[in-house]
Each structure stands twice: as structure tokens, then as C-alpha cells.
Amino acid sequence: MPGTERIWRALCLLGACWLVPCAQAELRLYAWERPPLVMRDAQGVARGLVPELLEAMFARAGLAYTVEFLPLQRALRQVQQDPQARSCVVLVERQQEREARFLWVGPLLISRLALYARADDALQLGSLPQAKAWSxxxxxxxxxxxxxxxxxxxxxYSNHExxxxxxxxxxRARLWATSRAVAEQGAGGLALREVLPFLTLMEDLACHPHLPDEQLQALRQALQALYAEGQVQALYRRHGVALH
Incomplete structure (x- = not known):
């Protein structure tokens, strides 16, 4: 009977998965542009320091992935609403309000955040309250x-740096809150000056809270191995970016 045949075929496929590991579904990564850390070339392909680090990490973990570019806030919503629980956002600043909403793989970056101004702007600040006069x-x-x-x-706020x-x-504004890496290399040739450092944050891969544990652990172990072997440090030196 046709129905019996379909059931038998499904059971055979299930049995084959016991004998040969079935291919794992690839993870979908949502990235947002943040030169020089994450960029998109003319073909829409992710380039830069962080995509290279992800490529090494996923290869070490034995996992397949795709990258799609979205604004950060939309990307965070997409991951939380993913019915398959197989997606992450690339390079998300960790903060208390987000901790329980995602599973984290990192650190990919430790960012020293500061207020920056144009190099020809003489503005001086001794504390954050003194910045209340400016947007x-x-x-x-x-x-x-x-x-x-x-x-x-x-x-x-802007959707793009x-x-x-x-x-x-x-x-049209005098102050920009960003990390040293972005200020030094992602300012499009505009000379900037650090006015006031104010916060240090870890930036990680933020994944769906129900991402399969074997995939989460594979990614974490792969990143730890890359740090232990000095590959992460070498990658940052090659791009001329400090780890903090």
C-alpha cells in the first residue's frame, strides 16, 4: 500500500541516520555593518576581522552557517522569534538586560567605549554629566x-555607523559613542580624538536561548582553542586592531 511504503521509507531514512550522522542544519547568522570589524562587499558577502574569526571558529566546530545583513535591533528580534532556534546575531554588546534572552559565545571582542569628537574640535570633558549639553x-x-x-x-540613534x-x-553633532577599533579604522578617513572613555563591554555571538547544546558547546570550545593557539590574537594583529 502507498501509505505503508511511505512509512517504510521514512523508517529506512531514520535508520540511516543512526548508521551515518545526518547533516546538521546550518546556523543562520545575522550581521550588521560596523567597519572595520564587520563589512559587506559589493556582492553582499561579509568581510572583515569578525567574519574571518567566525569562519575559523565554525570550521573548527564542524558547523555550517550562512550570513545575512540586518539592522541590529531587527536582527535581535529575528533570533528571538526563530521557530527553529538555530540563529545568532554577530557582535552584540553584552549587558545585564540581555543576558537571559540569549546564549553567548565569546568574547569575540572586548571594547573600550568612549566619546569621540573630530580631531579639530577642542571640546574637553572631565565626566559624563558635563556632556549633557550635547546630543x-x-x-x-x-x-x-x-x-x-x-x-x-x-x-x-542611527541604524548605520x-x-x-x-x-x-x-x-551636525560633536560627540560619537563608539569603540576604539571603530573610531580608529572605521571613520572613513575622518580624524577623531578620544574625549572621554566611559565603559568596557564584551561583544559576543548572541544566539537563540534554545540553540542545541551540542552546537553551543562546539562553538565555545572552538573559540577557546583558537585563543589558546594564539590564532585570535594573530588575526587581530593582522587587521591592526587591539583586542580591547
């Missing part, structure tokens, strides 16, 4: 921006 640029979903808002400062760089370049 501070940040990217949507940034832990830096949320921290500054909790301190009572004015924060202007290039918009913040443009506002600084055209003197």
Missing part, C-alpha cells in the same frame, strides 16, 4: 547608547 551619536541597539541614556544624556560619521564630518 551624542550612537547606533540603534547599542549598549553604549543605552548606558548613556540611563545617565541622563541625550542620545541620537556611516550616518554617524557623516553627522560628525558635517558638524
Amino acid at each position: 551624542i551619536l550612537s547606533h540603534q541597539g547599542s549598549g553604549a547608547g543605552e548606558y548613556l541614556q540611563r545617565m541622563g544624556l541625550q542620545v541620537h 556611516a550616518l554617524n560619521i557623516g553627522m560628525l564630518r558635517h558638524q
Whole structure:
């Protein structure tokens, strides 16, 4: 009977999975552009320091993955709503409000966040309260921006760091909250000056809270091995970026 045949075929496939490990479903990674750490080339392919680190980590873990670019806030929502629980966001700042909402693989980066101004701007600040007179640029979903808002400062959010760089370049704002790596290499040639450091955060891979444990542990162990072998440090040196 046709129904019996279908059942028998399904049982044979199930049996084959016991004999030969079935291919694991690939993980979907959502990335957001943050030069020089994560960029998208003309073909839409992820380039930069972090994509290279992910490639080494997933190869070591024996896992397949794809990368799709989305704004950070949308990417975080996509992962939380993933019915298959097989997705992560690339490079998310860890903060208390997010800890329980994701599973974490890291650190991919330890970021020293600061307020930056144009190099030709003489603005001096001794503390964050002194910055209350100015609107501070940040990217949507940034832990830096949320921290500054909790301190009572004015924060202007953009979905892309290039918009913040443009506002600084055209003197529509005086301060930008970002990491040293982005300020030094991702400012599009605009000379910047650190005005006031204010926070250090870890930036990790933020995964669905029900990501299969074997995949989570494989990724964590792979990253630890890359650190132990010095490959992460070598990658950062090759890109001219400090680990913090």
C-alpha cells in the first residue's frame, strides 16, 4: 500500500541516520555593518576581522552557517522569534538586560567605549554629566547608547555607523559613542580624538536561548582553542586592531 511504503521509507531514512550522522542544519547568522570589524562587499558577502574569526571558529566546530545583513535591533528580534532556534546575531554588546534572552559565545571582542569628537574640535570633558549639553551619536541597539541614556544624556540613534560619521564630518553633532577599533579604522578617513572613555563591554555571538547544546558547546570550545593557539590574537594583529 502507498501509505505503508511511505512509512517504510521514512523508517529506512531514520535508520540511516543512526548508521551515518545526518547533516546538521546550518546556523543562520545575522550581521550588521560596523567597519572595520564587520563589512559587506559589493556582492553582499561579509568581510572583515569578525567574519574571518567566525569562519575559523565554525570550521573548527564542524558547523555550517550562512550570513545575512540586518539592522541590529531587527536582527535581535529575528533570533528571538526563530521557530527553529538555530540563529545568532554577530557582535552584540553584552549587558545585564540581555543576558537571559540569549546564549553567548565569546568574547569575540572586548571594547573600550568612549566619546569621540573630530580631531579639530577642542571640546574637553572631565565626566559624563558635563556632556549633557550635547546630543551624542550612537547606533540603534547599542549598549553604549543605552548606558548613556540611563545617565541622563541625550542620545541620537542611527541604524548605520556611516550616518554617524557623516553627522560628525558635517558638524551636525560633536560627540560619537563608539569603540576604539571603530573610531580608529572605521571613520572613513575622518580624524577623531578620544574625549572621554566611559565603559568596557564584551561583544559576543548572541544566539537563540534554545540553540542545541551540542552546537553551543562546539562553538565555545572552538573559540577557546583558537585563543589558546594564539590564532585570535594573530588575526587581530593582522587587521591592526587591539583586542580591547
